[in-house]
Amino acid sequence: MTKSKPFLSRIPLLCAVLLIGGMVSAADVFQNPEIIFPEAAAIAAGSLLTPQLAWRTDSLRTFVSIAVSAVLGLCTVLWVPGAVWLQMSAAYLLASVLYLLSRTGFAPMISAAVLPVLLQTESPVYPVAACVLTAAVLWMRRLLVRWGVRSDVKFEKLPAPDADSVLQMLVRWLIASAVIFAAIKSGFRYAAAPPLLVAFTEFWKPEAVSRRRPAAVILLVTLSALCAAGIRYLLCVYLSLAPGLAAALTVPAVYFLMKRLSLMLPPAAAAAVLAFLIPEAALGLFPVQVFCGISVFVGASYLYRGSAVRRRAALRKAV
Secondary structure (H helix, E strand, C coil): CCCHHHHHHHHHHHHHHHHHHHHHHHHHHCCCHHHCCCHHHHHHHHHHHCCCCCCCCCHHHHHHHHHHHHHHHHHHHHHCCCCHHHHHHHHHHHHHHHHHHHCCCCCHHHHHHHHHHHHCCCCCHHHHHHHHHHHHHHHHHHHHHHCCCCCCCCCCCCCCCCHHHHHHHHHHHHHHHHHHHHHHHHCCHHHHCHHHHHHHHHHCCCCCHHHHCHHHHHHHHHHHHHHHHHHHHHHHHHCCCCHHHHHHHHHHHHHHHHHHHCCCCHHHHHHHHHCCCCCHHHCCCHHHHHHHHHHHHHHHHHHHHHHHHHHHHHHHHHC
């Protein structure tokens, strides 16, 4: 039994490698990039690679959240008129409302809604792929729980939304909308990449572990994007190797970065996989755009939180 434990401990990473490598390979074989769902990497990181589930959710709520959000994003492209930045802002707001009402803290649903808008997806392939990949991760996790590699977690709802939580959501939406507008208008569109919106939403929580290490968050997300872009360029562009192989190698590379920085941040994995979805010509500036976006989001979160704390302190002193 003792000899099998090292092997069992490697199974979660192997599952993530096979999932992401297979996803990108399928997109390459069928010549359909809409099969690539970057948030599958985040869900895999938070469900398989972390000792405990990264979010307060369960399998059913995870699947329903992704399914509803993916369809919501597709419908936004098809039915909401206006510029891309306006559609992205609307999708982020609608997904944020779902996020609040779900009482799960499962922020990846936000990326599932915003990504098809950024890419202007009009095909049902995207929501189908998102659902299939999410189901695959959940099935893998169930196996790992059954084998004793991961522990099962009982779902407990977060507190019901109140006036303060709604206000916080609206503030996040205004900040995100400003970044989205600036990113799209400046041509730095990946500064508002959906995984960064997820990181922003999760980083906003006062209890989030990542809030104690803002520099590490910026470094991890940026290095993950840089690593993925570099691997794709070296293996796919320079050596003309299969993108599925490059994506598979990116997973352990990002996992290594997380371990070295002692920070398991699922959106960093999604930001890395996004490098396999963007045009080849965008690879060079992709890490720069990601760095700019995550820096602004982290900075804005701290500035607002700091001012809110000062306002509460002033009110208490006045009373």
